[in-house]
Amino acid sequence: MRLRPPMESDPSDDTGPVHVPLGYVVAHEKWRGSQLAQEMQGKIKLLFEDGLNLADFYLSSRSCIIYITEAELVAGNSYRKRLVRVRNCGHLQGIVVVEKTQINEQYFPAIQKFVVLDLGMVLLPVGNQMEAACLIVQFVEEQSQVTRKNPFLRKTTRVGLSETSLVRTVQQIPGVGKVKALLLLQKFPSIQQLSNASVQELEQVVGPAVAQQIYTFFTQSR
Structure with a gap:
């Protein structure tokens, strides 16, 4: 059984909810x-605020993005404490966006294991800041669509955002496309459940070949 990093606290962290006006992103x-x-x-629409110690972008008071640059990934593990604190915020769902380039590609498996397997958070790689901007804009648009369809979801729009991000994360597994990712998440609703699934359980969803690829992906990451 994997042990999650211990709870940490720091009075300087913005652990309380950040007010995000409807239609805006707080950066x-x-x-x-x-x-x-x-x-x-x-x-x-962007609003800039100083003193945001946990996240880089708040899409709502309940969902945020932690952005790990190419330089931060190469420099070491200083980002880990921040990720643990976001994960430990009960009111906040964090998505980790990482710059994955030729320069830092060798460091990517380590952060992938830490974020996805150890913390159970969503991780999405991007090639550069332009690609990241498109991703964030898409998240905001998807979140706005959910809110427009049902105004009562304004306080819980992180659900739709989380589902979309999980699908993207599962698609990073070799042999898994969008259709297979959706099928897998119907049976295994979280990364933890998917990573602990047996080959036999996976075969029932995606067949023996892809099941073995998924099982190998998670066991090698451990």
Whole structure:
């Protein structure tokens, strides 16, 4: 059985809910003027705030994005404490977006294992900030669609966002496309359940060949 990192607390962290006006994304001040922010402006409304110690972007008071740059991934594991604190916030669902390039590709398996298997969070790789901007804009648009369809979901729109992100994460497994990802998540609703599934259980959903690929993917990551 895998043990999750222990609970940590720090009075300087913005552990309380961040107020995000409807239709806006709240971004850390450090992203002002960046390529990422410039690519998003005009497509979504950005509000910049200083003192956001946990997340880089808040899509709502309940959902956020932690952005790990190419340089941060190469520099070491300093990002891990922040990820653990986001995971431990009961009111906050975090999505981890990581710059995966030729320079830091060798470091990617380690953060993938830590985020997906150890923390049970969603991880999405991007090639650059332009690609990341498109991803965030898409998240905001999907979240807005859910809210428009049912205004009562405004306080719980992280559900739809979480489902979309989980599908993308499962699609990173070799041999798994969008259809197979959806089928797998119907039977195994979380990354933890999927990673602990036996080959026999997986075969019932995707057949023997893909089942073995999925099982190998998770056992090798451990």
